[in-house]
Amino acid sequence: MDTIIQGKAYVLGKNIDTDQIIPAEHLVYSLSDPEEVKLYGKYALSGVPPEQGGLPEGNIPFVSEGSFRSDYTVIVAGPNFGCGSSREHAPFALQVAGAKAIIAESYARIFYRNCVDGGFVIPYETAVPLTEAVKTGDELKIDIEANTVTNLTTGKAYTLSPLGDVFSIVQAGGIFAYARQENLMAKS
């Protein structure tokens, strides 16, 4: 597992639901066919109303027109990120687009589980909202061991809430890797 995640931030508001992360009409593509998988990257966060994407300015798409990958590595959002449906396609789409971590005030349960158990992106929480302290395009550096995030654009550092029980699953890379490591299922 990487110990440092560094890249550009993409800032969103509160209650970003899974229909905004990946609209339902796109759920038909295969999650295993490499060509079709790219479409999940293309449409990641395409359901966000344009003016609410890429705050504080808005009208900044997560993935630019015609592209399959995002320029942004860390998503910063308000409370209740990933509310709505159980579609695992949501954290998957963010990963395919190139996101490695999310820093939100809080998460909906199923989305949080999916991020961790599927090993797609790391769902961090902060006690202090970062949506005001970070602008879309700022360069962020997350230190996984130290549990901190530094906004390299402003020079300010923030503490991330500990991942607690799930850190070992995140570290292993998902529930299957974790279960093998802990001898809960046969090693393959």
Place this chain on the structure above:
Amino acid sequence: MAQTITQKILSRAANRRFVDPGESVWLNVDVLLTHDVCGPPTFDIFKQEFGPDAKVWDPEKVVVLPDHYIFTANEHAHRNIDLLRQFAAEQGLPNYYDVGTSRYRGVCHVALAEEGFNLPGTVLFGTDSHTCTSGAFGMFGTGIGNTDAAFILGTGKLWEKVPESMKFTFEGDMPEYLCAKDLILQILGDIGTDGATYRAMEFDGEAVYSLPVDERMTLCNMAIEAGGMNGIIAADAITEAYVKAHSSKPYEVFRSDPDARYHSIRRYNVAEMEPVVAQPHSPDNRATVRSVEGTKITKSYIGSCTGGKLTDFMLAAKILKGRQVAVHTNIVPATVKVARDLECETFDGVTLKKIFEDAGCSIALPSCAACLGGPADTVGRSVDYDVVVSTTNRNFPGRMGSKRAGVYLASPLTAAASAVTGKLTDPRDFL
């Protein structure tokens, strides 16, 4: 030690006498539910992790109910059905309900009940967030993703954090103008879309126990809209009568201890409550229908796991009988069984089907349809700046298709009254 009903059910599934809120426990799963959107990727992960020739832990406990993208020309959607069919054949799954055959049922949460899979005291996981609907039967039901579902397929187990419980007590006699939908929208307005995150929502009180099973399912269905892990109503005589009519399997009835610990308790008197809607674009954006009445709508939609059960249509028929709709109105029965019931159940001596046809409604085939937008050719999908009054459960931006559309979530009575006038209308104007 005193426990809530949710704790007791999870204790049983963890082979423990007591589980504490906050602790993570491994649970033995009674039923795993999946459908056409999440089944194929779940099966892929299962094969990848357990091997191409691996067998599921218990074929009897896997229920596959395709329901999302059924009546569409979309080739990818058809391929997903093929993948379900193939996996069910390989694994010899007896509980696969194939599209295009007499076994097709429709919306999974409603079909689960009809097919007798909902048993008090059991643990159900499903690859759909509205799996919490089944909590109406005094059981634990919650949604999960594909990876967790694949883990269950191979092992029959999953870890879960034992939730704290929030209790919602509804006292008084249900007035005829209120539906379960009004009760849950009231709660959502009070606690918000993350007001119950990682918690159990337990419903009780005489008003709740006066409701038929269909209406109890509506209450539990939208627990997820508050972020709830599960919604739950302890089984009573009404539940047991339903369960016995649909299954011969044994079950165990659990009830919360009187001194069980709750995160919070809220009490409501239904006599003081009013019909409400959730305004665009969030299920917690509550307003009384009176305060927004007159708002012009372009469509009315009565359907889905939340609002497409027989009781929902009985309620809508009360208002639509002998009247004409002023806007396009979609009637989407949740299941084949509900669709058949529309043809034989009557209100004032007229079948529901005839009432809806005479009123000028369009009756669609049973599936999830436009509740979640779906492929471009989905019946009832919102377009452009549509303003929809809908008995479904979500109104996030773009949920029913168009990002520019606005959706008002409402009870079947409010959706029917508004269909008649073409604007948001309090059902008391017709009752």
